[in-house]
Amino acid sequence: MASNAPVGKPTGMSAPRLPKVAGIDSTVPAPPHTAAPLPGVPPAAAPSDAALPPGVLIQDRLASWVSDLTTLHELTERLIKTSSLDGALREVLGAGAALVGARRGMAVLEPADGLGPAGTIGLGLAHADLGTIETVPRGSGGYGRLLDGLPEAGPTSTRPSSTRPARVPEPIAIRDVRTEEGLDPRHREVAARLGYAASYALPLATEEAGGLGAAVWLYDEPAEPDERRRHLIGLYGRFATEHLARLLQVERARVRVATVAEELLPSRLPRVPGVRLAVRHLTGSQGGGDWYDALPLPEGALGLAVGSVSGTGPSALAAMGRLRASLRAYAVMEGEDPVAVLSDLELLLRLTEPARSATALFAYAEPAQRRIVLAGAGHAPPLVVGDRRTEFVETSLSAPLGMLTCWEAPSVELSPAPGETVLLYTDGLLRRTGDATDRAFARLHAAAASVPGADRSDPGAVADHVLRTLLPEGLDPTVEGEDVVLLAVRFE
Incomplete structure (x- = not known):
């Protein structure tokens, strides 16, 4: 799969902006009195909360929910319009970069069943850059650990192993490549050469679809997504995996049909x-x-x-x-x-x-x-x-x-x-x-x-x-x- 052309390094960490909805800029951090925009994300408390009228708090909370949900709706609508694995992976990379606040990344398609197809595409990374990243031992990089660590359900499951859903691993954040413990020296060397200082890796996997691959986004400075961004990218990632699973079935069927036709x-x-x-x-x-x-x-x-x-x-x-x-x-x-x-x-x-x-x-x-x-x-x-x-x-x-x-x-x-x-x-x-x-x-x-x-x-x-x-x-x-x-x- 082809990669995008490299993007020049900005002076500071550059984060793509999410779409504005009804005058709300969803990339602006929530004020201290704003409750969590989606369930599962705890609200941030502030001493001034007690001094604010209840109506202001409710309006602020609803505005955050509407902004986040509308953003997810727009991104998933764009994803569902893709009709090929390559196009879907590129859309996932672009949307994910906006959600986690990064500007570069790569997606690896590597179905856990080993039946293919497999490939790697990049966002803001040249083909040579992708090859350089792939020289890092898989156990050191976040996406490599996700690809190699998709275990099946626990031993207490009574379902056959062929139908048992896979356990989905947690995303892996490396806040600072220079100080993170346990990284291979080659990882630090590649990060310095390509000019990134942190990464956030998300599994492209669900319990029903199994493991299809992983996506990783790269930060120019030490950073990691906050809890709200993690929640948003998690919701988007689950939807994206189901869409990729459907496209994967279509592609495999097409290849089988083409093979039979060519044999005849x-x-x-x-x-x-x-x-x-x-x-x-x-x-x-x-x-x-x-x-x-x-x-x-x-x-x-x-x-x-x-x-x-x-x-x-x-x-x-x-x-x-x-x-x-x-x-x-x-x-x-x-x-x-x-x-x-x-x-x-x-x-x-x-x-x-x-x-x-x-x-x-x-x-x-x-x-x-x-x-x-x-x-x-x-x-x-x-x-x-x-x-x-x-x-x-x-x-x-x-x-x-x-x-x-x-x-x-x-x-x-x-x-x-x-x-x-x-x-x-x-x-x-x-x-x-x-x-x-x-x-x-x-x-x-x-x-x-x-x-x-x-x-x-x-x-x-x-x-x-x-x-x-x-x-x-x-x-x-x-x-x-x-x-x-x-x-x-x-x-x-």
Whole structure:
């Protein structure tokens, strides 16, 4: 995970300010007569309390409660909008810095179950700074002790160890690195080099979620958060851990689905004289049924296919695997006739999975003659990209497979010029743009036409440029939707 750029050291301890609510500045310390803003924090007494009217005390106490609760509400609202582990950890670091009164920090994601993912990000710390901190023995730093000390519930528990909630350790404050007892000399050396004098480490753990990691904030001068700030960051930390646990489950599910999908697709693209191939496959959180294939055929020919099956999840992945395997068999037997290949595929789908539909495009390519014969079933037309033209291939309209009692549509033939690239893609590329169909096609054409001349000789660079232009923020894995497949075929 990337880290933020370093921040110059201020002359004194700099504490980010919490948001103002209804004219109340929650970073200003409570006056002596103010009661604790939240339950569990004892009020500070003052000799002048008896001299103040009861109404003033009540108003002051309510103002503190409203200020603290509104601040927590605003920070948690910002956190809940994050949809990735990296984004959530960055938000936790920023919010925590404001709550504890620090300006730098780091968060370590290290799930206690050992199943990952793991990583470290920083706030106001360069990547080299994070590496320097990691050279401190884990037992000396506060966050290291938290990561290594997440014991399970006591021996009196009767629940199985696999379901028993973890005991949450207490935060660790080091008020002054120079005078704290028991610190490793390396810890003091690193603190002096990076210019911090104190730290406050918070476990990212709850009893139900277990230990997910830890966050630590660094002070420029000897300091530690007061009891009120500890209480606020504790409440925020518990909420943040539950949110991180949900994002962790989503990320793990996405990785599992992507792994299964990749195993069902070609492990590598074939090398056939006269063409160069490149493919980009992006998988959503639920796992769609988009697929591609490229297989050598007799007499130097090449079979190219892209398609998708309806639905998402494991059943769609299984159907995709069966459909792709069947198409390979039909392509070997009668690949020179794409219409026959798709007709056989239609019959198979209708007999074996009558409740499912699919789109497919199959192309029989002869690289030596720079000739392609293709047929499509409810699929988007290929796009030819070259120095002299960027245009969609005119194909016949056809319903998807499984939608008709008998599928058949005429094939089309095209002859790419030397140096031209043919793009085959699934509907997910168009739909993930969020635009209407006509607008999505126009954007795809414009993206392909804008490929720099230096990149047109590399089909992988062409595919990357198109994806960056259409999906500048990539494929959000947390948003349900179709997968994206883009197969680029460049003719020499």
